[in-house]
Structures are given as structure tokens and as C-alpha cells.
Amino acid sequence: MAQHYPQLSAAFSRMLADLQGQAVAVVGHARPDGDCIGSQVAVALALRARGFDVICVNPDPIPRRLLFLTEGMEFLRTDAVLARSEPRAAIFVDCADHARAGERLKAHFPRPAAVIDHHLSNAGYARHNLLDSASAATCEILAGIFLDLGFAIEAQAAKALYTGILTDTGQFRFNSTSRRCFVLAGELVARGASPSEAGYNLYERETAGKMRLLQHFLGTLTLECGGRACIGTLPAGVFETTGACAEDTEGLVDYARCLEGVDVGALIELRADGTVKASLRAKEPAYRMDLVAAEFNGGGHACAAGLSLKAGAAEFYPRLVAAIAARLAAVPAPAV
Amino acid sequence: MAQHYPQLSAAFSRMLADLQGQAVAVVGHARPDGDCIGSQVAVALALRARGFDVICVNPDPIPRRLLFLTEGMEFLRTDAVLARSEPRAAIFVDCADHARAGERLKAHFPRPAAVIDHHLSNAGYARHNLLDSASAATCEILAGIFLDLGFAIEAQAAKALYTGILTDTGQFRFNSTSRRCFVLAGELVARGASPSEAGYNLYERETAGKMRLLQHFLGTLTLECGGRACIGTLPAGVFETTGACAEDTEGLVDYARCLEGVDVGALIELRADGTVKASLRAKEPAYRMDLVAAEFNGGGHACAAGLSLKAGAAEFYPRLVAAIAARLAAVPAPAV
Known part of the structure; x- marks a missing residue:
């Protein structure tokens, strides 16, 4: 089958090889949304499955609606990460620019190992810049890469990736909603993502x-x-x-x-x-x-x-x- | 590639053979929704492409939001059809029971040639009963059948089928939203369905x-x-x-x-x-x-x-x- 992201998949493999043996922090942006948290969960799980010591970091709390994605994951706030003296390589996800993770995380990770993002304005600020502005969501890019590379996508990762595609396409409604979004959503549902569970958590838990x-x-x-x-x-x-x-x-x-x-x-x-x-x-x-x-x-x-x-x-x-x-x-x- | 609906696709072919040479009415239900109108448009276009004289009939008006699907199609109300003396074979779509098309259309078409539907309660009231309650939408069934049979699906039919899947899955959120829904949505987008156009017409034209x-x-x-x-x-x-x-x-x-x-x-x-x-x-x-x-x-x-x-x-x-x-x-x- 044709690959979804042949170049980015190769770049992801190079990034993994480059990170071998290092502890990793997966960094999200301020006021994290579904695509941010979903990307962090999916990248962290993929790294964990490959033996990496990995944590996730955000400058702001995880929204209540997205907590169903992060069970069993180590999500830390900026303070907690800065208090640790351990060295970590950083993968920024869904962060259009370096400072969207907050000035303190930017200063703490002055040259990230990688950034994976779909924002048009992202000029690349890392050693490995995995960028595609033709994608509706960072989770779309990640789902495509993982499938291209033949990674097993467990249910938790599938739910996370599905949520990012769902939210960043405005429930499959924005102009950016492509055939690929649906193809990938179908693959994620086949691997344990639940459209009704995501819909319930995101849209049916109002106050x-x-x-x-x-x-x-x-x-x-x-x-x-x-x-x-x-x-x-x-x-x-x-x-x-x-x-x-x-x-x-x-x-x-x-x-x-x-x-x-x-x-x-x-x-x-x-x-x-x-x-x-x-x-x-x-x-x-x-x-x-x-x-x-x-x-x-x-x-x-x-x-x-x-x-x-x-x-x-x-x-x-x-x-x-x-x-x-x-x-x-x-x-x-x-x-x- | 595996067929989406092997049995129903064969049944659809038998229905077409059976209808050869007859004029056809594609009948929808009262208070028609996206799945009803979408199914009518798609079936009528498929029949028209195969040389059939075909009209669509509804007991109630087409909702304003769905008019973008019916351009160039002959949609008639009950009165207009009853006033015509011409004989027509009827295909009921998305009608859980015979009377959901209204008592007058039920009486006018006492034994429909076919019914195509996904409602669990549909017991079958036609000569050809194409029913699958495991499907989220009648449009899902039709999209699968058309792909199985290798029908060309033009943009108007793709938009119609996409709209039925979109609306009857509650924007891809109900329990019924399966991998197949996404696979078919992707195929329809590849054939001209536009998620943003459908979203605009259905959800962004409020008063x-x-x-x-x-x-x-x-x-x-x-x-x-x-x-x-x-x-x-x-x-x-x-x-x-x-x-x-x-x-x-x-x-x-x-x-x-x-x-x-x-x-x-x-x-x-x-x-x-x-x-x-x-x-x-x-x-x-x-x-x-x-x-x-x-x-x-x-x-x-x-x-x-x-x-x-x-x-x-x-x-x-x-x-x-x-x-x-x-x-x-x-x-x-x-x-x-």
C-alpha cells in the first residue's frame, strides 16, 4: 500500500535513531487541545514501547475533557520538569512556534531534538523538523507515520490520535478534512478508537x-x-x-x-x-x-x-x- | 478488495434486473432527513445513469438545509404523484415501515418493488428487501453497494451519500459509527463529497x-x-x-x-x-x-x-x- 507520509516517516525513523539511549520529554503547547494532548500521548506511547524513558510536559493543565486519554501516562507541568535536574531530549508536538510551550520550557529546551507539527506558520526550530501544513492535525501526521512504519498502535494510542483528528478537523468539518483524515480515522477505529467514547468525553459532559x-x-x-x-x-x-x-x-x-x-x-x-x-x-x-x-x-x-x-x-x-x-x-x- | 455488502450488492443487481424497462419512483419518509434525501438522490442518479425514468417522492418538503443535494433532480410531493396516472415501480428508502411514507403513498404503492433501509424495526414490506440494521445509515449501505458493484459515483451522488452518513451518525459520533463509515466517507470524499460544504449547509446556515x-x-x-x-x-x-x-x-x-x-x-x-x-x-x-x-x-x-x-x-x-x-x-x- 502507498505510504501516507513517505518523507516524514523516514524522518521519524532518523529521529528515533538519533534519540537512542536518551530520556525524552514530549512537550505540548499552552492551553492544550485535543490535537496537542493526543499527539503527546501517541508519541510517548510509541517511544515507551521502544524502551525510551519518556515523560510529557505542558505549561497548562490538561482539560477535564481530555483526561480520558492520559490514564497511566506521566504528564508533568513546567515547574515539575524544571525542578528535575535530569537531562532530557525534547520532542515538541503541535507547537507552531518554540514559545507556544511557554518561555520557561523554551529556555529549558533551547534546541529541541524534534518538532512534529501541522501549523502553516511553523518555520522549524528543532534538529528534526517533521512539518506538514497540508495535514489537518498533528495526530493525522502521527497516525500516518505510525502506519507507514508498521508500528503496532494500541487502543490508548488509537483513541488519542483519533481525538486529535476529530478536534482539529472541527468534527470532520473544516476545509482541511481530507480523504486521508477519514482513511486514518477508519484505521484508528479498527485499532480501538471509539467515536462515541470520544464524542461523549468531548461534547456530552457539559456543565x-x-x-x-x-x-x-x-x-x-x-x-x-x-x-x-x-x-x-x-x-x-x-x-x-x-x-x-x-x-x-x-x-x-x-x-x-x-x-x-x-x-x-x-x-x-x-x-x-x-x-x-x-x-x-x-x-x-x-x-x-x-x-x-x-x-x-x-x-x-x-x-x-x-x-x-x-x-x-x-x-x-x-x-x-x-x-x-x-x-x-x-x-x-x-x-x- | 473485500466487498462491503456482498449479499445486498447481489440483491441490488437482482432488483435492477427486475425493474428493467419500468419507470421508477424513489420514495422517502415523512419529515425527511439527510439520510432519506441523500439515499433518494443517490438511488435516483444510479438509476438515471442506467437509463431508467425516475422521480423522487416525499410526503413532506425537503428541508432548506438539504436543498444543496437535489439540484437538477425531480422531487415531487405526494399530491403531484397521485395526480399522475402513470404506473411506476416504487423503491422505498430509509423508511422503517411502509406507512412512514404517509398513508396515501402507502396506498398508492401497496407492494413496493424494493425497500433499502437500516432501521432495526424494518420487517420488510417489499418484493426486494435490502435491509441491514448493523449499518449506521441507509446511505452507508448504498455507498457500499455502489462501490461493490463498481458503479461510477459522480460528485452529486457522493455528496448525497456522504450527507446521509454524516447526519445519521450524528457527525460520526453515535455508537453506530464503524470503521466502515469512515472508509466509505473517505471513498466519497475522493469522489467529490466535500465535508466542509456539507458542514456549511447542515450546520452553518442557522437563523x-x-x-x-x-x-x-x-x-x-x-x-x-x-x-x-x-x-x-x-x-x-x-x-x-x-x-x-x-x-x-x-x-x-x-x-x-x-x-x-x-x-x-x-x-x-x-x-x-x-x-x-x-x-x-x-x-x-x-x-x-x-x-x-x-x-x-x-x-x-x-x-x-x-x-x-x-x-x-x-x-x-x-x-x-x-x-x-x-x-x-x-x-x-x-x-x-
Whole structure:
């Protein structure tokens, strides 16, 4: 059968040979998502099966929804790793740039042994740079490599890899969802991944607070730019009044984006400390949300970007609307 | 390569031979969903490519979200078909029983040439009964058969079949989501199905009214049965106040079900004519929502059932809670 990633699979083998005899840390990024944790679990298990001493490291806690993937794995936080004096080679996964693992882990691992990632903006900052921006998820790359190399993929690794593909394709919905995503998902299901288990853990364990937060957010949705943008706002203190937590804001912006006729959805989050955070989502990459975010020193992808700055709501809102309007005006109207 | 459905593929070939020279109607069920419309489009296109005169028939209109599948196809309503005196052989698709196409189409086609379906309760009511309850979707069966038989699957058919698999697996999340679902989805993407196009049409064309309806519904969510059931209510007149329509209630019940600790979610819809409608969803088939619905002369599947009766809200609500509580008590607590 044709290989999924002939070049990256060869590169993975070279990386393994290079790491022989070394202890390894598999490093994920800040605010880890399914693709990050899934990649860490899968790489750590593959290394462990080959005799490596391996730990996983994250600057932020593992989200509650993803804990079903990490049973029996050694996941440590930055402090714990820095407190250990042992030398470890580092494999960064799903980290678009070196600093996304946090400045302290970046400083602790100034030249990682390897980085495995699918982000377009990843310029490569390791000795072995296993990068493919045509892939929807880092877990997609890893699943393809493991199959190419004939690795046994046990159920825990299959679940982890499946979760990364599931979440980074937006449940098999983003433009990036390719035939290969489905082929690999099928192989992972054959090896023990459970679509219903992943769906349950990721999407059917909501809290009452999250539902109240969503209800509040829906009440603030406002159409702008002649109906082509939809913006919702979470005021400061909304977590206290709804009983939700910061993690619960994930996915809210999709409710702003999903309206008929809306090309861009945005969530504005006002913090008590005078910080404004915004998440931007476009239906089409042509709208370049990364450029809108960059105007406020933020960044991200063409369809999904974010920013954070010191500003008052009254001042920020019209500036954001103007920035989105300018981007919409810069792109010819879609054919749809 | 091994065949996906060796027996059903042979049966499909026999059906085609049997229909040679006849005009055909591909019949769908009431309140058609993605699997119904997708199956009709795919079967009609396959027959058309083989020289058949073919139309599609439904007792209810095609939902707005599914119109992207039916371009250039002849979809008729019951009246239009009954008004024509021409004889047609009927292929029923995704119709669990003969009457799900409506009593008038049942009477018009008293002995269908064929039925192709995946519902467990389908006992077979046609000359050719192509049934497989181990499949997540009728479109899954059809995609497998077409690949087995070496049919060319053009882009429109691929999109239709993909949509049926997508919707009837709950976006690849239900228990029924098998390796085969992913393998077939991959083959359909290779033939022109677009996951992002399907996702856009199905899930990103919401109305402001739907958002207001959701907001209202979330505000009514109430935990019952010690937190194991969650019930939301839509009062009579809610469509007028929110600007939503009856179609917009689809999916609302999932917000009741998706709470952590909740095993059963329910939506109660009160109508101005004194009718109560309820949708029931369970996280596990063990809770047998079909049995709860049956107590009110409703029916459905183990995880998804519905009912409709003349009753007042004040009287119905406690009866429903009691019926759910009895089912929860009848099942040992889940291991999760």
C-alpha cells in the first residue's frame, strides 16, 4: 500500500535513531487541545514501547475533557520538569512556534531534538523538523507515520490520535478534512478508537454553568457589517454569575459564525483587569482572520484567530467592527 | 478488495434486473432527513445513469438545509404523484415501515418493488428487501453497494451519500459509527463529497430565530431524577416570539442530553391546540427511550424516541418525569 507520509516517516525513523539511549520529554503547547494532548500521548506511547524513558510536559493543565486519554501516562507541568535536574531530549508536538510551550520550557529546551507539527506558520526550530501544513492535525501526521512504519498502535494510542483528528478537523468539518483524515480515522477505529467514547468525553459532559454561559452569550449576538459579521460579548464577571469557567468559552464563537449570511463570527471577552480578549472565526479562509487579529497584535490562522489587549469595551468594539469590515471589503463577495 | 455488502450488492443487481424497462419512483419518509434525501438522490442518479425514468417522492418538503443535494433532480410531493396516472415501480428508502411514507403513498404503492433501509424495526414490506440494521445509515449501505458493484459515483451522488452518513451518525459520533463509515466517507470524499460544504449547509446556515429559540430553550433546562434527566420546554407561541420555525427545534434536545451526569435529555413542546410533543434522548441504549415513548403511544429507537398527545403541560410533565425515573431505576447504574 502507498505510504501516507513517505518523507516524514523516514524522518521519524532518523529521529528515533538519533534519540537512542536518551530520556525524552514530549512537550505540548499552552492551553492544550485535543490535537496537542493526543499527539503527546501517541508519541510517548510509541517511544515507551521502544524502551525510551519518556515523560510529557505542558505549561497548562490538561482539560477535564481530555483526561480520558492520559490514564497511566506521566504528564508533568513546567515547574515539575524544571525542578528535575535530569537531562532530557525534547520532542515538541503541535507547537507552531518554540514559545507556544511557554518561555520557561523554551529556555529549558533551547534546541529541541524534534518538532512534529501541522501549523502553516511553523518555520522549524528543532534538529528534526517533521512539518506538514497540508495535514489537518498533528495526530493525522502521527497516525500516518505510525502506519507507514508498521508500528503496532494500541487502543490508548488509537483513541488519542483519533481525538486529535476529530478536534482539529472541527468534527470532520473544516476545509482541511481530507480523504486521508477519514482513511486514518477508519484505521484508528479498527485499532480501538471509539467515536462515541470520544464524542461523549468531548461534547456530552457539559456543565450547567456552560449552558448558562451559552444562554447569556446567545442573548448578546449582534449583527454588524450589514449582517456579514456577528459579534457576541461576555462581560466581566460572567463566570461568577453563570457558574462557568474560562474553559467553557471554547466553541461559543461558533454560534456567532454559524448564522446564515454571516461570514465572520467573533467573541469578545471582557476581563475585570481591563483586558479584552477576542476570538475570530471566518467561514472562508479568504477573510484572513489572522490579519484582523494582527492589527491588535494577535495572530492565528486564516479561519480562526485570536487577540488579547488592554482596552475598554466601548473603545474596542467599534475598532474590531471596522477591522472586520475592512477585511470583508477587501475580498470579492463569495459565489455561494 | 473485500466487498462491503456482498449479499445486498447481489440483491441490488437482482432488483435492477427486475425493474428493467419500468419507470421508477424513489420514495422517502415523512419529515425527511439527510439520510432519506441523500439515499433518494443517490438511488435516483444510479438509476438515471442506467437509463431508467425516475422521480423522487416525499410526503413532506425537503428541508432548506438539504436543498444543496437535489439540484437538477425531480422531487415531487405526494399530491403531484397521485395526480399522475402513470404506473411506476416504487423503491422505498430509509423508511422503517411502509406507512412512514404517509398513508396515501402507502396506498398508492401497496407492494413496493424494493425497500433499502437500516432501521432495526424494518420487517420488510417489499418484493426486494435490502435491509441491514448493523449499518449506521441507509446511505452507508448504498455507498457500499455502489462501490461493490463498481458503479461510477459522480460528485452529486457522493455528496448525497456522504450527507446521509454524516447526519445519521450524528457527525460520526453515535455508537453506530464503524470503521466502515469512515472508509466509505473517505471513498466519497475522493469522489467529490466535500465535508466542509456539507458542514456549511447542515450546520452553518442557522437563523437568528433559531439562536433566540435555543437561548429560550436553554433558560428552561431543569434537572430531574436526581440530576440524571434534564428537561427543557418550549411554550406555545414560542415560534412567534423568537421568529423560529418548527424545523428549528431539531437538535435542541441534544443540549438537554449533553450535560455531565445526565443520562436522559428531553424536549417538551407545547402547542396552542393543547397538544404536547416530546423528544427523548438517552446517552446509552440501555435506557430504552422507545419504551418511555410507548407509554404515551409514541415510539422510536432506544436512544432517540418521540411522542405526541393531547395533554396539558402541568399534567404531562410529572408523568414524563415519572416514566423516565422508572426506566432509569430499571437499569443498573452505568460503569462510567
